Amino acid sequence: MNYRPLPDTDRLPYALYRADQVRRLDRLAIEVFGIPGIELMNRAGAVAYRVLRARWPQARRITVLAGTGNNGGDGYVVARLAQADGLAVRVLQLGETDRVRGEAALSLGAYRNAGGVIEAARELPPATDLYVDALLGTGLERPVTGRWAEVIAALNAQRAPVVALDMPSGLHADTGRVMGAAVRASATVSFIGLKLGLFVGAGAQYRGELHFSALDLPARVYAGEILAAARIDWARESRSLPPRSRIAHKGDCGHVLVVGGAPGMSGAARLAGEAALRAGAGLVTVATHPRHAEWLNLDRPELMVSGVESAGDLDALIERADVVAIGPGLGRTDWGRGLWARMRALSRPLVVDADALNLLAETPGCGPDWVLTPHPGEAARLLGVTTAEIESDRLASARRLQERFGGVVVLKGAGTIVRGPAPRLPAVCSQGNPGMATAGAGDVLTGVIAALRAQGLDAEEAARAGVCLHAAAGDRAAHTGERGLIAGDIIAALRGLSNGLDGED
Template sequence: MRVLPYTESLPYALYRADQVRAFDRIAIEEYEIPGADLMQRAGSRIFQLLQASWPAARHITVICGTGNNGGDGFVVARLARQAGLEVLLLQLGDSARIRGDALTMAQKWEEAGGETAPFPGLPRKTDLIIDALLGTGLERDVTGAWAEAIESINRHQAPVLAVDIPSGLNSDTGQVMGIAVRADATLSFIGLKQGMFTGAGPDYCGRIHFDALELPARIYSRQILSARRIDWKKQSQLLAPRRRTAHKGDFGHLLLIGGDRGFSGAIRLAAEAAARTGTGLVSVATHPDNAPLLNIGRPELMCHAVAKDESLAPLIERADAIAIGPGLGRGEWGRSLYQQALASGLPLVVDADALNLLAQAPIKRSDWILTPHPGEAGRLLGEKTSQIQANRFEALKSLQERFGGTQVLKGAGTLITDGSSRPPALCSDGNPGMATGGSGDILTGIIAALLAQGFEPGLAAELGVALHAAAGDRAAVQGERGMLAGDLLPELRPLLNLEFGTYEA
């Protein structure tokens, strides 16, 4: 029987809370692994992470709830005390409600000489706080004493290690349920929860670790994962070396449409990103005022002046794919070009102002990729941005059902779906330095470049999102503050060639 190992590399499978609970139940009922053993393993792994990440910590505060999450906390406290650390264990909630394996661990803590104190507040000085308050079953907002306890944790200067998931964070959506613990690190058990990687999840989980608790690998075949985590390390394996006899016609001709008068920057960023992503030929249809200047410094871009009454037909005829939206505007010029692009019959990447035009007159088609940020997604669905962020997975599903094709819901933990039976993809790379004007235009150019090179839309979107995020992470090595969208451009070429021995990292 193969067992999934304890590893710092995170799995790519993501699950909902009910699926992880099902794995736990199967392990106990069908594989006859005692629940107390699983709890002991969980507490042991937390203690191992504590020692590895905070080796100088001598004073530990463990805050336990009344459920299994609290049971894990009792194990951590006992192991820490046995190792000679000073441990303060604080209990929140009625201790008479502790049942089952959690009660067993609470009794073992007391039998080992440990004391349990009610939660009146946190000590002024402690080296580390263990959050074992609430688990993955949270369905309503945290209130009352529980909310006050979480607020106290967040105010404290000590680092926080969360057991399985930060208390107050919805494990399915990444939504904060009123208030949530801001952890410095989280150790998730059995299956990674999808909400940890999107919505508010990345803000609250800190560094994410994982342990399967030695569950038999066969258990995981009993559930279809709810989402797939992607990153460039994995996605780059889908690229192949280029043939030695290749020519520019083998790598597609992309037409980018945008850049109304005074808005040339966005379409220039998108076009240069497309060229750096390996498109054979890149043409830009832009406002006549911009055309003479747009390729200064990048003469490889073929820039065409298109007035509002002129046809794009000659440019469309030579193209393999179209990207439309960056700097397009919503005036007559932009609307005319938008309508021509829709009528072209070519695969499309639709972004920025083109999405705003789509929101005004919704249509559905199968051959496009939409790349909305949460605000644009809200306009497309007639919802507030906060509603989109409250359940990004549901918003992604609604976008695909309403507009068809491939949907890319941007933001921390960008989500992608092509409407097929495959679970949605979630990109776990990227950083806050990418939250700057023009970053989305770079993504548009990258995805459109891959589409023009012949990748099917779903794969082009997943590859593009992962490449964009990895470029952002490389650029952020010099610091997140002050990053510009253009800083991603020089990172694209080395990332695209790392697998083939043509570039040394």
């Protein structure tokens, strides 16, 4: 029978899988669709070899580090192809070759039959142009120790680029957790399905440039597998923004109320308010402490500002607002606590950030129509665990937050996760950069999500689109360098991106 293959594209797929799911897809391709396992291994090695030759065309000396499983089998294919191309190839084996089984053994035999030599991995060669990491792959469930950890440490200490096959060795395929030691790859070539761990946890730090091939599997192989998560980016989420009516007025574009800005923290509320304007809200009011209400909008007169002495002063402002963003610079004094208590008692769509999240952690409750935007530290306080526990499995942490507090959860960080009520898939943003680890960036995100919510998107749509717009704006701002990027640079990029004028990242 002929089946339509799932095409490889220049853009990465949006489907993310756990390691066990990819193994099931692999078995299905072999057992039901009749593709021999050695054929899939040959395809994987050929794809990886094409990537490394295209990316490092000057490399003439290649060292393959091979384990005893199928990941090592892929590495033998790369070695055989490189040798046939006239490159100087060394294969360093970890683990005894007599432990190699199945398709990997066939691949090993093909490499030897072509004249290839396999050496024990005693030490890394002093001169090589490129390494191929074919040690461990996706099946790792226990910490890397002993000789394996030593080799990974030596690999990370040298300067030549490293291409990882399927997953950087030592990185957990589901959580992105470093299992004792992990290879810091210059590039990773992933096969059949993108693994979740490449996008969460430490994945972005260890994977390098990411390439993908479905190995020409029939599309029907994937039909029965429910995704672990969806990858999201601005190229896709921008479609959720409705076009502006030609007869729109500012009231049609939503009114955002930002509540925050205790004494000494007025900048946070100001950043959230300006971000809401740049993300398209028709009206933005900042309800802030009277101490700085008179001058907060001096250089941004488009913002309306109202000084609030106490919670009762909020009522008229809330009545006019479509969405309330609360938390930026709110503080945890009596003033901030009073405003938070008032907002919890009223029914308005909320975006909850910063100190509002810390106050929520003190008196937990469930809200059906709010978006919570914690960073890992705030998430830890909300769940009563450590930050390390949050980061050890970010997807599970987002699920626990959503189940406990309701609404939609945005767990910020590298690979920001958006989690709404089940059975909707969690989403992982694949954009953003380390330059966004800067004061005020979270306040900007709060304003962006609130603005999109005010323009008619539901809570989860606004969270997904807002996270991606914010991340894409951060990437746009980082075109002149990540170091020194400030929150205002992110705001400056919002308008062009939200109108499709700056292209795609």
